[in-house]
Amino acid sequence: xxxxxxSVPGRPAEEACTANDVQEMRATLLxxxxxxxxxxxxxxxxxxxxxxxxxxxxxxTRVAAVLEHYRLFxxxxxxxxxxxxxxEPEVLTLWSGxxxxxxxxxxxRAARLVxxxxxxxxxxxxxxxxxxxxxxxxxxxxxxxxAFDEPVAVVDGNVERVLARVAGWSAxxxxxxxxxxxxxxxxxxxxxxxxxxxxxxxxxxxxxLPRAPLCLGCPWxxxxxxxxxxxxxxxxxxxxxxxxxAVWLRGSGATQQVLLVQRAAxxxxxxxxxxxxxxxxxPDESPEFTARHAITVTNxxxxxxxxxxxxxxxxxxxWVPVNELSRRALTGLTRKVLRRLGCIK
Ligand code: SF4
Numbered sequence: 001x002x003x004x005x006x007s008v009p010g011r012p013a014e015e016a017c018t019a020n021d022v023q024e025m026r027a028t029l030l031x032x033x034x035x036x037x038x039x040x041x042x043x044x045x046x047x048x049x050x051x052x053x054x055x056x057x058x059x060x061t062r063v064a065a066v067l068e069h070y071r072l073f074x075x076x077x078x079x080x081x082x083x084x085x086x087x088e089p090e091v092l093t094l095w096s097g098x099x100x101x102x103x104x105x106x107x108x109r110a111a112r113l114v115x116x117x118x119x120x121x122x123x124x125x126x127x128x129x130x131x132x133x134x135x136x137x138x139x140x141x142x143x144x145x146x147a148f149d150e151p152v153a154v155v156d157g158n159v160e161r162v163l164a165r166v167a168g169w170s171a172x173x174x175x176x177x178x179x180x181x182x183x184x185x186x187x188x189x190x191x192x193x194x195x196x197x198x199x200x201x202x203x204x205x206x207x208x209l210p211r212a213p214l215c216l217g218c219p220w221x222x223x224x225x226x227x228x229x230x231x232x233x234x235x236x237x238x239x240x241x242x243x244x245x246a247v248w249l250r251g252s253g254a255t256q257q258v259l260l261v262q263r264a265a266x267x268x269x270x271x272x273x274x275x276x277x278x279x280x281x282x283p284d285e286s287p288e289f290t291a292r293h294a295i296t297v298t299n300x301x302x303x304x305x306x307x308x309x310x311x312x313x314x315x316x317x318x319w320v321p322v323n324e325l326s327r328r329a330l331t332g333l334t335r336k337v338l339r340r341l342g343c344i345k
Pocket of ligand 1: 077162165167207208209213214215216218219220221224226228229328
C-alpha cells in the first residue's frame with residue numbers, strides 16, 4: 001500500500017503497486033462500480049453494435065448530450081444492417097447536435113463494411129475492431145472488453161489522469177503515456193474486463209475529476225500517491241469567433257419556408273450539412289438576438305437577423321419547408337437558432 005501522498009516521477013509502471021495491490025485494487029474498483037455506476041442505457045446491453053454506437057457518440061461529448069441522441073439513433077437504426085442501409089443525410093440528421101460529424105460518417109462507413117464484408121457480424125477482438133473506419137484503440141478496447149470479455153485495457157484522457165495520479169507520475173514527464181498504458185494493462189481484471197474498464201471510466205468521470213478530485217469518496221485512495229495533489233495541465237483560453245446569420249422566412253404557418261445553404265462536400269467541418277446563410281446587416285439594423293455555440297475549442301457568438309423573403313431574392317440556397325427541417329442534417333447552431341424561433345422542436 002502507498003505510504004504517503006506524494007508525487008513519484010520517474011518510477012516505472014511495474015513499481016506503481018505490488019501484485020497484491022493489483023488484486024485488491026481490482027476488487028475494490030469493481031465493488032465501487034457495482035454500487036455507484038450511473039444507470040445508462042448502453043450499460044444494459046452486451047450488443048457490440050449498441051456499445052460501439054455509444055462509444056463513438058461519447059467521444060468528446062457529454063453523457064447528458066448523448067442520451068437522447070442515442071435513443072433516437074437506435075430507434076431509427078436498431079441493427080448494424082439498418083445503419084448500413086441508411087443514406088448519409090439520414091445518419092447526419094440523427095447525429096445533428098452531437099457535433100464532430102466525421103464520427104457519424106465513419107460509423108456509417110464501418111457499418112456498411114461490417115455488412116458487406118463480414119456478413120453483418122461484428123469483429124470480436126480489439127485488434128480486429130481496429131480495422132474498422134473510425135475505430136481507434138480506445139473504442140476497440142471498450143467494445144471488445146464490454147461485449148466480448150476480452151481482457152484489454154481502455155485508456156483515454158480520464159483513465160490517463162486517474163492512473164498518473166495513482167502512480168504519482170506527472171502528466172508532462174517523459175514516457176508518462178507509455179507507463180500509464182503498461183499500468184492499465186497490469187490492472188485490467190481478466191475475469192471482468194468490461195466492468196473493470198467501465199469502472200475506470202466512471203472513476204475518472206465522476207470522482208477523479210480534472211481540477212478538484214473527490215478523493216474522500218475514491219475507492220483507490222489508499223493506493224494513490226498523489227490524492228489530488230497533482231499539477232493539472234494549463235487550460236488554453238477558449239477562442240471566440242463572431243459571425244452574422246440571417247433567417248429568411250417565406251410564407252406562414254405550416255407552409256412557411258426557411259432559406260438554407262449547404263456546406264461544401266469537402267469542408268473540413270460539418271461537410272455537406274445545412275446552415276443559415278451569412279448576412280451583411282445595414283448600419284441601422286439590430287439583430288433579433290444573439291446565439292452562442294461552442295465547437296471544439298471555439299466559442300461562436302452569432303448575431304441572428306430575421307427577415308422576410310422579399311429581400312432574399314436572388315440569394316443562393318434552398319427554401320426548405322419548416323415541416324421538413326427535422327429531416328435535414330442541420331448544423332448544431334442552425335438547429336439551435338431555428339428551435340429558438342419555433343421553426344423546429
Ligand atoms: S480521486 Fe484522488 S485518491 Fe482517487 S485516484 Fe484521483 S487523485 Fe487519487
